[in-house]
Each structure stands twice: as C-alpha cells, then as structure tokens.
Amino acid sequence: MQRFLNDPDDIVDETVRGFVRAHADRVRLHPDNARVVAALDAPVASKVGIVTGGGSGHEPAFIGYTGAGMVDATAVGELFSSPTAKSFRDAIAAADGGKGVVVLYGNYAGDNMNVKMASKMAAKDDVEVLTVVANDDVSSAPPEEREKRRGVAGEIFMWKIGGAKAAQGASAEEVRAAAQGAIDACRSVGVGLGPCTLPAVGHPNFQIEPGKMEMGIGHHGEPGTSVTDLGTADEVAAEMARLVLDDHDLPAGTEVAVLVSGLGATPRNELYVLYDRMARAIEGRGLVIHKSYVGDYFTSLEMIGATLTVMALDDERKALLAAPTDCPAFGAA
C-alpha cells in the first residue's frame, strides 16, 4: 500500500485533528467528542442548525462542508461507516441555536439507524430535529423505489441549499423543505475504474479488471449495475449523462447545476474532459447549465472514477446556490 499512514486504526482521528488544525479559522472540534466538527460560529442563535455526518474516507466530504452558510456541525464515522448515534446527537446539540436542527444525511443503513437513535435522544434534550435523507444515486434502485437509493454527491447541493436557507432565517420546516427539494431535484451516477483499499484491511475492497469499468458503482465500492469494457472518455461521459438525464426527465429549458467529482485518484484534467462531453449531452437535451463544479468534492479514498450530479434549479435554488459560503471545501479559500 503506497499510502501515508500511521496506525490504520488512528486514521480518522488524525484526519479530523489535521482538519480542524488546518482550518481553525472556520471550524473547531467539539470539546467532548473528537468525532464532531462544528463551524466556528455554531450554534448561531435563532438560526436553524444544519447537521450532517457520515463515514470517513470521502474527504472533503463530510467535514469539509462545515462552515458558515453551510453545515453547522458534522458527525464523523470510521472509514466508510456511519458515525455513532452519540456523535450525531452531539452534533445536533452543537448546532442547535434554539430554532431546531435539520439533519441532512445520506441513505445508508447505518446512518439511518444512528440518526434515528440520535433524534430520539435529542427529543429528550428538547431539540426539535427534522431530517432529510439524500437518495440521489440513480443506479442504486429503480425510480419507483427511490427511497432505497443511496445518497452520493448530491448531498453537497442539499447542504448548500439547506445551509443557505437556514442562514436566511427560515424555520426548521422551511429549511427541511428546501433541502428536501434540493435532493429531490438531484440525480447522480458514479463510474469506477479502480478500487480502493481500507488501510486496516490492507487489500482492495473489490476488483476492477484492467480495461474494464463499473458503471453505477457506489461511494464505498458497492457494485454497480454493469461491468463493461472501459470506453473512451466521451463514451463514458455520454453514458453517465444518459443515465442521469433519463432518470431525471427534465423539461427542456430547465436550468441545472452540474457537479463532476473525482473519486480520489482520477487526474483533475480528465474530469474536465468528462465534463466537456457531459455538458454537451446536458445541453443536447435542451437543459441550460447555470453553474458547474468540477473537482474532488466527494471521494472514496483512492478509488479511480468519477460521479456526475445534476440538480434542477428554480429561482429559489439559484439564489441559495449563489449565497455566500465559507467552508473549507466550498467557498472562499
């Protein structure tokens, strides 16, 4: 393993420690829970608190989106493993400015259970908790079973929209509705060209043969919908766009935001090569690209691959997307 590691068991604690140290101008560690990162100004009095959380190994997600205008407090799990209910609960408490908290997280068994337990605990603490579960990954279930779909990079848009709505002073229910609307407006797909390795395991989680690709792969290497010969960048990009847009089925003229994220080990220039073709496919359907993001926004350790997320916009979402943000992974550097 050509990796920068100390004891593999310590990697999450070290990551969080390095993260809060590097971005001490924007975030801080929870005083009693080394697995909770809070925005420097959290909780903001009379603002709805935004909480997220998830397994580690997706950096800059989830912690990187903690900061003004986005997420108030983030619960951190082991690599590819949900944070504890306790961490979600501590994050909720850290985000609570007296106006309720909305937990915006991804649809995974562990996260569902831990958030549910944390919400019960928070209710005992008299904090109103609403939740939105991201399920933007089109490959993980058919459209009629959307509630089974995984949450992937669309979560970033959900946090941005929900965070900006909260920053405007909206109520918890309004924030929940805006975030729910954002994720409902998102569709994503991922493709994998190479696997990743959990350091404590020491060998790749799964295999992708050289010359093959796995379409519909999950953020933890969950198997995709098909393993085929690796096509050209144009072919892969066109197929990803097709999967997302067929599922999305937006009327021509709809404005969209586009996010292309590398999974960890894909050279950045190739993301632009993919984007170029995806954008043409999106515009080819009569959609109008309002804003695009290309980079490593939501990764899977050192997986080779990329994800495409398309969010349909309306006037409110456009305004919320443009609202100021200052978190380490998004916004002012």
Place this chain on the structure above:
Amino acid sequence: MQRFLNDPDDIVDETVRGFVRAHADRVRLHPDNARVVAALDAPVASKVGIVTGGGSGHEPAFIGYTGAGMVDATAVGELFSSPTAKSFRDAIAAADGGKGVVVLYGNYAGDNMNVKMASKMAAKDDVEVLTVVANDDVSSAPPEEREKRRGVAGEIFMWKIGGAKAAQGASAEEVRAAAQGAIDACRSVGVGLGPCTLPAVGHPNFQIEPGKMEMGIGHHGEPGTSVTDLGTADEVAAEMARLVLDDHDLPAGTEVAVLVSGLGATPRNELYVLYDRMARAIEGRGLVIHKSYVGDYFTSLEMIGATLTVMALDDERKALLAAPTDCPAFGAA
C-alpha cells in the same frame, strides 16, 4: 491504463475546453489561441496584467488560478511541457491593460526559453513585460544555487500575492517585487509514493517500488534526492517539514502560510494526517501558522504523493493573501 481518455493527443485541448465551459462565469478562451485562458474581465484597464503558464497535467494548476484577483491570462502547454512562446505572447496581450504585464512562472528550461522569446515579441508589441521565476523546490539544488531550483506549489502563493498586489493598482515593478518577495519567502518539498503515466506514452514515467518512497521528487517525476523505505505518515511529514524548515531557517515568531497539496491520487484524508504532523513540526520551530491550505492544489496527473510549501509572511503578504479572489481553484466556489 484505467483512465478517462479519448485520443491521448487531444487531452489538453479537451481539458481546456471542458474547463472554460465549466467555469464560463469566470474565464474564457482566447479567441485565436485555444491554449490561452483569460479571466472574464481581462484585460482590466489600468491594472497590471498577471500572466502565468506551464505544462498541463498539474490541474487545477495552471488554468485553475485564472480569475479575478489572481491571474489574468494563462498559457497552456502540452502535458508536462512548456506552452509555446506564441501562447505566452498571446496571454501577455490578453492580460495587458496598458500598465504592463508581469509573467509569474516556474523555473523549467522550456518555460524559461518560451517566456524569454515571448517577452521579446511583446516588447515589439510595446508591452512592458517583467518576469518572476519561481524556484521554491528545496530538493532541486543546494541553497547557494537557488537559481537552479524548480518552481512548484509555491507558485500558487506567488500568483495570489502578485495578483492581489496588481488588483490594488500597484505598478508593474511593485507587482513584480511583491511576487518575487512571495516566492523568495517560499520553500517547498515533494515526496512521491507512486508514478504517473503520460497517456501518449502509456506506461509510467518512472517506477517507485512498493514499500519505497522518493523524497524530493519533482512535479513531473524528476528524480528526488533519495529513495528510501516508505515510513509512517508521521515520519514522512516530519522529514518533509525538516527539509523545508532547515532550508528556510526562519526566526522564531515568524508567521507562515502552509500549503499541503496532493499530487493527484493521494486520498484527501491522508493529506490531513500529514498536515497534522507537519503543523506540529512547524510550530515546534517557534513559527506561527497564520493560514493553511490542504487539498489538490498542484498535481502531477495521478502521481501518489504530496508537497509541502511554507511561505513566510509579513503584514503586506498577510493582507494580500486575505484579499478577495475568485478563480476556479481558489476562492469562491
């Protein structure tokens, strides 16, 4: 090769096309030269123009730093190969707002020659051109031969400081001096754990045996100063900090900016693990970390590895670092 590719010969053109398409709110392509990217507002009348350029494969460098408050126009070369003199010249013309242009680039044979030729051409066009050559890589020559050292991620600080100074309305000579001061205040080192492959070549440029690391490696895989057993993240981080700080030799109490960049295929969380240890080493020397950047800021295709850059600050550099920027790789998302 598990890569997203069409014809390898087209990768740079496709990258640039995707880039300007994705970030059309901030940059545009030069109308007559598909290898020059300009900030949307360039040239700004009565502002000194900032130009950079370099080989491709380092994305988001160089193009990603084109934008308000930073670089006005960027010349784009083939993978790992200097842009043409013509592209530098076109970038200079695109950046020229009538107050002169400062070209801030890295110390490589090709770039030196092409910038020199471009400057001569620009002189014929009656544009005043000053240059600053980045040479922040401590491993590439001993201190007494600093003029031989390569420019690496310290260039980002040079662009930021030079760009902010220009935005303040400074003269070309003032901008040059600020950028020169910034790069003089920078020291960098890189470590490689895995090689990268030029798509047109089809096999790795060089080899790093599993279990080994190459300290002092260059941004194109130029051999480092030593190949040793891969240590723990803490050991590697401490050694990188030692190399940078020994060379830098800053008085205790000096404030510094720190930039840790992945080389392309290093999981982001590991950069934070490295940062954590580096920061302790930096503070252990009595230095004060004012601001840190951790991410993929200056890559080498899919090389596994990381670089550390430390820039000494003074009041002016602190203010210029904090000045607003809006380029795709740095600043508002």
Place this chain on the structure above:
Amino acid sequence: MSSFANAGAGAIIRDIAAVIVENRAYLSEIDGKIGDGDHGVNMAKGFGRAAERIGDDASLGEAMATLSDVLMSEIGGSMGPLYGMFFLEMSETIEDLGAIDADTFAAMLRAGLDGVASVGSAKVGDKTMMDALVPAVAAAEAGHPDMAVLLRHVAEAAEAGRDSTEDMVAKIGRSSRLGERSRGVLDAGATSCAMILRGLCDGAAARLDA
C-alpha cells in the same frame, strides 16, 4: 433446572471478542464481496475495545452492557446500533439475575432480537444477521429438558441460519441492489452473529452448574 451463574460469566464476552478479533480479516473479506469490506474491521475494533474494559469478575450482564456501550458510542456504522441494541436488551434482561436458566436464556435472546428489530427492520430471508438470530431464538424458545442440549441447538440453529444466507439474494443493506449477484456468498452479519451465538452457547454450557 440447570443454569449458570451470571457473576463472573463476563469472561464469555471476552472469549467472543477474541473470536471476532481472530476473524477480523475473514469477516471483512465476506463483506467485501457484496458490501464495503469493513465488517471485520469495525467489529474487531468494537469487541476488542470492549474486552479490554471487561474485568475478570464482571457478570455476563455487566459485560454485555459494556460491549453495548462501546458499540453504540464508539463504533457506529450499522453494527453499533444493531449489536448495540442486541447486547443492551440482553443485558437489561439479566442484569438483576443471579443465575441464568434455559427460560431466562431464551427470554434474553428474544429481548436481544427485539432490540435488533427495533432499529433495523430486516426479516428472515433478507440476507442479514437476522437469518442467524431468528432461528437461534426459535431454538431457544422451543426448549429442551437438558440445557446443554438446548444450548447446542441454539448455536447450531444460528450456524444453519448463517449457512442459509449463502443461497439468498440480499434484500436489505448495501448489497440489496445487487440482485442475483449477491447470491453465492455468506452474509457478513449473519456470519458474525453465528460466531457470537456459538460463543455465548459454548460459554454458557461450560459454566452449567448441573
């Protein structure tokens, strides 16, 4: 009716932890085939940590409470809540008891099962730990005059349940959307669950007073 003493039986949990830690790589490997490959890592971390905190004279109830606490507050993932609730409910059932007889053992397992069901909502046939746990509880509740035999039945039911997952198509969790591709591999959670129940039954059997 035979029984075993609650006091001092905390060592059973330490023995179970040792088995889980030993099978760290194996459990991850199974999970890797149709899940994300971390089951052994997280289980070993949680059980290993808990074992260090279980004293020599801990009762079974106390040891279960300690394990539950570590899983829920330090491990997270799916196993934190699922096994966390499993051991929490079991520990609460027996915490005040001096000895555990066959009926209490069955009641304890039933409470554990209910705890798991309260957070997850998997059913037998979904290819989860439930496929090992549900038949084990049924075996316990079926009863047997000889508690040693009963304990053997419980462990064997869990193992048969585990084996039954091999030919199942996953209906819940990460692997559920694999469809037919999830067939042919044991479920990781069912495998760890069978190990736990085997350890519990063997540990209890070794301590039976009559």
Place this chain on the structure above:
Amino acid sequence: MSSFANAGAGAIIRDIAAVIVENRAYLSEIDGKIGDGDHGVNMAKGFGRAAERIGDDASLGEAMATLSDVLMSEIGGSMGPLYGMFFLEMSETIEDLGAIDADTFAAMLRAGLDGVASVGSAKVGDKTMMDALVPAVAAAEAGHPDMAVLLRHVAEAAEAGRDSTEDMVAKIGRSSRLGERSRGVLDAGATSCAMILRGLCDGAAARLDA
C-alpha cells in the same frame, strides 16, 4: 564542388519526421530515465504535424521553415524553442539558394547551432543535444574534398557525440540535479539530434549532383 538542389529537398525533412515518429517510444523512454518522459511524444507530434504540411515540391529551406513554425507555435516545451530556432536559422541561411554545397551546408549548420545557443545556453559536456550538434558542426566546418564523405563525417560526429552523453553527468535541464544518477543513460535530446543530423546528411548525400 558538388552540391544538392534546395528545390524538392523538403522531402528530407519528411523522412526525418518519419524517423522521429518511429522512435517516439524510444525517445520518451530515454527521457523517462532521467527526465520527464515526454521527449518522443512532443517531438513526434511536432515533426509529424510538420510533415503533413510539407508538400512534395517543397524546398529544404521551405520545409525547415514549416517545421520551425510548427515547433515554435504549436509544440512548445524545450524542443519548440531549441529545434524551432535550429531549423529557423538553417532555413534562413539557405532560403535564397538554388543549391547547397559543402560550405553552405556547414554555414547552415553553424547558423542552426547559434540559434540553439541563443535560447538555451548549454555547452558541450552538459549532456544535452549540444553534445551531438557541436561536434557535427565542427566536422562540417573541418571540410572534406568529397562532400559525400563530409556528410558521413557530420552524421558520425553527431552519433559519436550522442554516445558520449551516456557517460556524462547532466549539468542542465531537468536531469541536471540528479548528479551521478544521471550517468549511464543517453541524453534524449542528443539522441534525437543525432537522428535529425543523420537524416539530413543521408538525405543530402542521396541528392548530391556529382
């Protein structure tokens, strides 16, 4: 005094381009050992493109000008300026000439060398293309009554110069800071330069009028 016609000799450059394109992988491989492994890629791209733009009846001077233009305005890197200036200066030396004799040939190479030196500043012994070029120019300037022999001397001097780089320690360019580690490998630029000069000399020799 024998000579060859400028007119129509542009095909020599196309032949050289074919050799460079053929040696794309080889040149990159040498560069990869102590440089960044792109020498063959960029050279082949530039020479290949230029060849497509050189018509059947192009003169040598015109073909050199075309090649220079492609290298300088489309290829960049180090080779853009270095070979760009090399071919630019050579083409300017012969552009108005009907025939190229031994003296003109030497003058042409000298101008090319000066062009390279004006952008790079490498000296013999630095382990660069100069190690092939400088002795070749010296051989041309040394002269020989038989131009065919002279051309052979020039190509052989370039190849000997190329071979001499194997035992050199690089003093300029990417590989210069490798110190002793740069010894034992041919220099990529010297290798391509020897190929170019061999092609130029063989092409000229085949076209000699007497």
